Amino acid sequence: MTLYALSGKIKITESLGQILVDFEFIEKFTPMYLEAARLTVLIGAAGIVLAAAVGLLCALVKYYRVPVARQIVSAYIELSRNTPLIVQLFFLYFGLPKAGIRLSSEVCGIIGLAFLGGSYMAESFLGGLTSVGKIQLESAESLGLRRHQVMNLIVIPQAGAVAAPAVCANVIFLLKETSVFSAVSLADLMYVAKDLIGMYYNTGEALLMLVVAYLALILPISVIFAILERRLRRGRS
Amino acid sequence: MGGAEILFIGNNFARLLEGLWVTVRISLISIAFSLVLGTALGAAMTVKNRAVRAVCRVYLEIVRVMPQLVWLFIVFFGITKLTGLNLGGETSAVIVFTLWGTAETGDLVRGAFQSVPKHQRESALSLGLTKFQSYVYIIFPQALRGLIPNIINLSTRMIKTTALVSLIGVTEVLKVGKQIIDANRFEYPNAAIWVYAAIFFMYFAICFPLSWAASRLAKKSRKSD
Amino acid sequence: MPETEHIIDINGLVKRFNGTAVIDGIDLSVSKGEVVVLIGPSGCGKSTLLRCINGLEPIDAGTVTLHGEPVVHNSRNLYKIRQKIGMVFQSYDLFPHLTVLKNIMLAPMKVQKRSKEEIRAEALKLLERVGLSDKAESFPSELSGGQKQRVAICRSLIMNPEIMLLDEITAALDPEMVHEVLDVVLDLAKNGTTMLIVTHEMAFAKAAADRIVFIDGGVIVEESEPDEFFTAPKTERAKKFLKTFTYSR
Numbered sequence: 001m002t003l004y005a006l007s008g009k010i011k012i013t014e015s016l017g018q019i020l021v022d023f024e025f026i027e028k029f030t031p032m033y034l035e036a037a038r039l040t041v042l043i044g045a046a047g048i049v050l051a052a053a054v055g056l057l058c059a060l061v062k063y064y065r066v067p068v069a070r071q072i073v074s075a076y077i078e079l080s081r082n083t084p085l086i087v088q089l090f091f092l093y094f095g096l097p098k099a100g101i102r103l104s105s106e107v108c109g110i111i112g113l114a115f116l117g118g119s120y121m122a123e124s125f126l127g128g129l130t131s132v133g134k135i136q137l138e139s140a141e142s143l144g145l146r147r148h149q150v151m152n153l154i155v156i157p158q159a160g161a162v163a164a165p166a167v168c169a170n171v172i173f174l175l176k177e178t179s180v181f182s183a184v185s186l187a188d189l190m191y192v193a194k195d196l197i198g199m200y201y202n203t204g205e206a207l208l209m210l211v212v213a214y215l216a217l218i219l220p221i222s223v224i225f226a227i228l229e230r231r232l233r234r235g236r237s
Numbered sequence: 238m239g240g241a242e243i244l245f246i247g248n249n250f251a252r253l254l255e256g257l258w259v260t261v262r263i264s265l266i267s268i269a270f271s272l273v274l275g276t277a278l279g280a281a282m283t284v285k286n287r288a289v290r291a292v293c294r295v296y297l298e299i300v301r302v303m304p305q306l307v308w309l310f311i312v313f314f315g316i317t318k319l320t321g322l323n324l325g326g327e328t329s330a331v332i333v334f335t336l337w338g339t340a341e342t343g344d345l346v347r348g349a350f351q352s353v354p355k356h357q358r359e360s361a362l363s364l365g366l367t368k369f370q371s372y373v374y375i376i377f378p379q380a381l382r383g384l385i386p387n388i389i390n391l392s393t394r395m396i397k398t399t400a401l402v403s404l405i406g407v408t409e410v411l412k413v414g415k416q417i418i419d420a421n422r423f424e425y426p427n428a429a430i431w432v433y434a435a436i437f438f439m440y441f442a443i444c445f446p447l448s449w450a451a452s453r454l455a456k457k458s459r460k461s462d
Numbered sequence: 463m464p465e466t467e468h469i470i471d472i473n474g475l476v477k478r479f480n481g482t483a484v485i486d487g488i489d490l491s492v493s494k495g496e497v498v499v500l501i502g503p504s505g506c507g508k509s510t511l512l513r514c515i516n517g518l519e520p521i522d523a524g525t526v527t528l529h530g531e532p533v534v535h536n537s538r539n540l541y542k543i544r545q546k547i548g549m550v551f552q553s554y555d556l557f558p559h560l561t562v563l564k565n566i567m568l569a570p571m572k573v574q575k576r577s578k579e580e581i582r583a584e585a586l587k588l589l590e591r592v593g594l595s596d597k598a599e600s601f602p603s604e605l606s607g608g609q610k611q612r613v614a615i616c617r618s619l620i621m622n623p624e625i626m627l628l629d630e631i632t633a634a635l636d637p638e639m640v641h642e643v644l645d646v647v648l649d650l651a652k653n654g655t656t657m658l659i660v661t662h663e664m665a666f667a668k669a670a671a672d673r674i675v676f677i678d679g680g681v682i683v684e685e686s687e688p689d690e691f692f693t694a695p696k697t698e699r700a701k702k703f704l705k706t707f708t709y710s711r
Contacts, residue, residue: 083437084400098426206314
């Protein structure tokens with residue numbers, strides 16, 4: 001530690017050395033990161049699934065122009081899209097207990113992600129639904145198909161294909177947004193990294209493991225989505 | 238669940254606004270840098286040279302793949318550790334948001350240029366306009382029309398994301414809020430709900446008009462197509 | 463009295479859009495086996511009339527009946543009536559996510575619940591009839607406009623409709639494709655399919671129609687046999703309209 005008093009140049013080489021060398025630290029704390037990654041994935045997946053459900057419901061309300069509910073959905077979408085997730089989480093985690101609603105960090109994370117993601121998902125689904133032209137509906141109806149048949153056989157298959165890329169992009173976006181969960185004391189990847197930096201000053205290793213963990217989470221999903229999207233587009237044209 | 242007065246006791250409200258200004262200032266500076274650098278990046282992404290395009294693409298993907306908060310950690314903790322320079326939270330934030338904003342702006346600029354149909358350029362040239370004139374009178378105005386709403390949307394995204402800087406020690410609105418809550422813990426035990434609700438609506442008050450304007454402009458530009 | 467068995471009966475039909483009457487009191491009947499061609503200037507209400515017959519639009523006054531059963535927009539049993547009315551639209555409205563064969567087989571399978579083998583055989587026969595046997599497994603995006611419209615006709619025919627409504631089915635086609643589609647329709651006409659057709663192709667109207675109905679301003683202005691209508695129209699408005707199809711220097 002006395003080295004830190006010396007010139008910047010020496011510090012650089014020393015720090016670089018540390019990044020490359022201190023495998024012991026990495027080995028020791030890998031289980032912590034794995035546990036944190038597991039938590040991130042679990043809470044993230046639950047939040048994203050819930051967001052998709054909220055989004056589908058909102059999209060259907062807007063698509064069928066359900067009175068009153070439609071206005072509520074529009075207001076929700078604006079509130080959700082125009083505020084940061086971290087502020088939404090602070091309100092849920094620190095604010096709501098004062099109104100007698102006490103939620104755990106995990107539940108806050110899931111609800112927060114669903115509140116944020118619901119609006120993004122709603123717009124993607126709605127984009128898909130409205131992409132199916134009126135003439136498609138009319139010709140399906142004039143063949144004698146019933147309302148639900150038109151929806152299931154004509155609208156959903158086409159809308160799904162149109163909405164899929166946007167929904168995939170939302171999934172990745174929301175997965176990245178989970179990184180703020182540490183702000184409400186959820187022991188996720190950021191939380192572990194910050195903890196280790198604060199306790200041991202092994203900044204390089206802690207950050208390296210953080211980056212690797214997020215890459216391991218996000219890259220495979222991005223690649224799978226890209227392949228699916230390409231296949232979908234090829235099937236279409 | 239009373240206690241809404243907490244917002245208006247002393248200079249609490251002004252303090253919250255000051256805290257908000259810290260994040261808004263970070264966003265504004267980053268947006269300004271991003272516009273300049275991003276336009277250059279966007280131009281670079283449309284050149285014929287494949288190597289240049291590949292480098293730009295790689296930069297874009299690297300910036301995008303990681304959550305912004307991770308980048309904030311890397312710059313704030315990593316750079317300090319690596320160089321001994323203490324950048325401070327605000328400077329780190331401006332660096333990260335500029336790097337990110339540049340990448341996203343670049344991609345938007347590229348998209349805007351490529352959205353102008355080829356025949357527009359061809360018919361401009363066939364009317365006898367020079368290449369330069371065809372850019373100034375035909376390409377730029379059309380590209381800009383689609384670009385502006387996207388840039389506004391990016392700006393709202395950046396303003397929302399700057400709320401993260403409280404996590405790297407910058408005293409902004411969330412921190413100020415916490416200070417107010419802590420200082421009044423006994424007289425106003427319910428302060429948290431009011432303070433965080435206020436902050437929620439402060440962000441909404443900034444971002445909503447921007448996204449509203451963006452969607453209006455986008456609708457208008459679509460209609461005139 | 464078999465010769466006057468009416469399929470469609472329209473009585474005093476009025477349809478308004480934002481207060482303006484697009485159809486302003488029309489009475490019209492179509493008998494079994496009859497081919498009626500509606501002509502008239504753009505915006506005269508021909509297409510709206512077809513849409514009302516299929517219950518796609520709510521009507522403001524009058525009645526539309528199929529075999530005496532009223533056709534009412536958004537009514538519960540509308541889907542049952544629609545099975546008996548085939549409709550082909552101006553724009554290519556095939557379902558893009560289904561192959562040609564599946565486009566044709568969808569409704570008989572899901573609506574009439576007929577056996578798959580039976581429908582399949584019939585669909586292939588129809589495709590052969592319109593000269594598209596080789597396209598059964600193609601997707602709509604691989605077809606030309608004319609081919610799409612021929613498939614759309616098959617898709618309606620397979621339901622064995624009592625009447626076919628054709629709404630300017632060649633208006634969006636390139637000129638060289640118009641013929642291949644109208645040939646199919648002429649063939650149907652010859653074989654006794656009941657049809658109500660809106661078209662701007664005058665030569666085709668003359669060849670296909672048993673009766674020409676000239677509509678202008680939301681009302682029927684003239685109704686006559688095709689030969690009579692095209693050679694000696696009774697009204698000034700019809701004369702003026704027919705003149706727009708000739709050129710002179």
